[in-house]
Amino acid sequence: MIGPDDHAAPGRVVLHVDLDAFYASVEVRDDAALRGRPVVVGGLGPRGVVAAASYEARRFGIRSAMPMARARRACPDAVFLAPRFAAYEEASRAVMAILHDVTPLVEPLSLDEAFLDVTGSLRRLGPGPEIARSLRARIREETGLVASVGIAGTKMLAKIASDLSKPDGLLVVAPGTEDAFLRPLPIRRLWGVGPATQRRLAALGVSTVGDLADLPVDAVIRSLGPSVGRHLHDLANNVDDRPVVPEREVKSIGHEETFPTDVDRRDELERHLARMGDRVAARLRAAGVVARTVQLKLRYGDFRTLTRSTTLPGATDRTADVTGAARRLLAGLDVEPGVRLLGVSGQNLARRPAVQEELPFGTADRPAAVGRRPGRRGRDTRRLDGAVDAVRSRFGDAAVGSAALLAPGGLVVDRRGSLWGPASEQDPEVGAGPTGPTRSRRRGAGGAGGQDPEEDREP
Numbered sequence: 001m002i003g004p005d006d007h008a009a010p011g012r013v014v015l016h017v018d019l020d021a022f023y024a025s026v027e028v029r030d031d032a033a034l035r036g037r038p039v040v041v042g043g044l045g046p047r048g049v050v051a052a053a054s055y056e057a058r059r060f061g062i063r064s065a066m067p068m069a070r071a072r073r074a075c076p077d078a079v080f081l082a083p084r085f086a087a088y089e090e091a092s093r094a095v096m097a098i099l100h101d102v103t104p105l106v107e108p109l110s111l112d113e114a115f116l117d118v119t120g121s122l123r124r125l126g127p128g129p130e131i132a133r134s135l136r137a138r139i140r141e142e143t144g145l146v147a148s149v150g151i152a153g154t155k156m157l158a159k160i161a162s163d164l165s166k167p168d169g170l171l172v173v174a175p176g177t178e179d180a181f182l183r184p185l186p187i188r189r190l191w192g193v194g195p196a197t198q199r200r201l202a203a204l205g206v207s208t209v210g211d212l213a214d215l216p217v218d219a220v221i222r223s224l225g226p227s228v229g230r231h232l233h234d235l236a237n238n239v240d241d242r243p244v245v246p247e248r249e250v251k252s253i254g255h256e257e258t259f260p261t262d263v264d265r266r267d268e269l270e271r272h273l274a275r276m277g278d279r280v281a282a283r284l285r286a287a288g289v290v291a292r293t294v295q296l297k298l299r300y301g302d303f304r305t306l307t308r309s310t311t312l313p314g315a316t317d318r319t320a321d322v323t324g325a326a327r328r329l330l331a332g333l334d335v336e337p338g339v340r341l342l343g344v345s346g347q348n349l350a351r352r353p354a355v356q357e358e359l360p361f362g363t364a365d366r367p368a369a370v371g372r373r374p375g376r377r378g379r380d381t382r383r384l385d386g387a388v389d390a391v392r393s394r395f396g397d398a399a400v401g402s403a404a405l406l407a408p409g410g411l412v413v414d415r416r417g418s419l420w421g422p423a424s425e426q427d428p429e430v431g432a433g434p435t436g437p438t439r440s441r442r443r444g445a446g447g448a449g450g451q452d453p454e455e456d457r458e459p
């Protein structure tokens with residue numbers, strides 16, 4: 001469907017680049033023994049949900065956001081893995097860097113997908129499909145991952161095209177063919193049409209995008225309200241001039257877990273905190289950022305939720321600093337009612353300075369170093385963190401951890417019985433926050449349009 005006169009097309013050229021089965025693909029890439037097998041990544045405990053499933057697993061009907069217990073019943077022989085966020089973030093950074101070689105106009109929607117506005121790059125790099133082909137080749141070569149790409153004049157069409165092209169696809173909606181492409185699609189393909197909206201539209205006799213486009217806008221507004229109604233009616237008519245907004249700053253990196261049963265023992269919570277602080281710090285390092293503020297989140301069994309934060313004297317990406325701050329925050333909170341969920345996040349982020357460890361008089365910069373020789377311990381913990389990251393990237397997260405992570409049962413790095421994943425419960429404070437690790441980037445992507453929760457939004 002490549003238009004003969006791409007160059008002459010007056011409008012924009014938008015690419016939507018989306019890695020296939022991202023978390024699962026990183027696992028398969030890093031462990032050849034998983035190749036060809038159904039692989040499911042997510043929370044492995046009783047409240048766990050699926051975060052990603054390989055295409056082999058999807059043949060058994062396994063999908064993201066499905067309860068893990070259901071996935072296990074669907075395919076007991078699949079490989080079930082707890083997520084390794086540091087590895088995913090590192091892969092994501094590598095992919096985003098490749099995208100930025102094409103244009104600064106890169107808008108990430110999550111770790112594994114982004115919009116690119118390549119309109120200004122056409123003269124230099126050739127037509128959209130050529131850019132897409134070379135991006136796919138580079139991503140495969142340099143990261144070992146497969147990206148599908150959609151190309152169109154608008155963000156929504158580009159995204160729909162990449163979805164339809166999966167797996168391992170490239171689909172172009174050529175100028176002039178937009179309506180022919182869009183109108184026959186089932187209405188759920190439209191951005192922002194979830195199950196509830198779909199039911200309301202069905203009551204109006206709408207099953208395809210074309211059906212909606214042909215309705216008088218007033219009828220749609222009566223059913224869906226003025227803002228949603230008008231917006232969806234516009235989208236159905238391919239009116240979508242939302243720009244590609246370059247990368248927002250990541251606002252926080254965090255990790256939170258819901259326990260299988262409420263925990264009221266402080267020492268046990270502190271052990272969980274040590275593991276989470278370790279996880280958050282590793283993710284800060286993988287993302288190349290430092291946090292000035294550490295936040296602790298705690299939810300009781302009755303869903304009452306508290307957050308406490310502390311601003312450090314200097315920005316950090318060190319396990320000891322993050323964990324220490326989280327521990328001090330926990331010390332000020334009552335845990336006796338029983339804690340259902342605990343979370344730690346690094347906030348107030350900045351790019352990590354390249355020569356941070358060379359700074360003299362480092363104590364103020366390093367809360368963990370108080371009482372020790374200036375700079376010395378800072379360097380040591382940095383070296384230790386670096387060594388831990390290196391071993392983990394080769395042998396997995398459970399290979400190494402600090403003594404603080406020792407639980408009665410042995411070394412626990414990523415508790416296999418933990419929940420991971422979105423929305424098996426709703427956060428009463430923020431509305432619809434995922435109960436999985438905080439993903440500000442994804443949350444911050446709302447400007448790009450609503451996400452259909454039932455859409456195949458596999459990371």
Ligand SMILES: [Mg+2]
Binds near residue numbers: 457
């Ligand atoms: Mg994806």
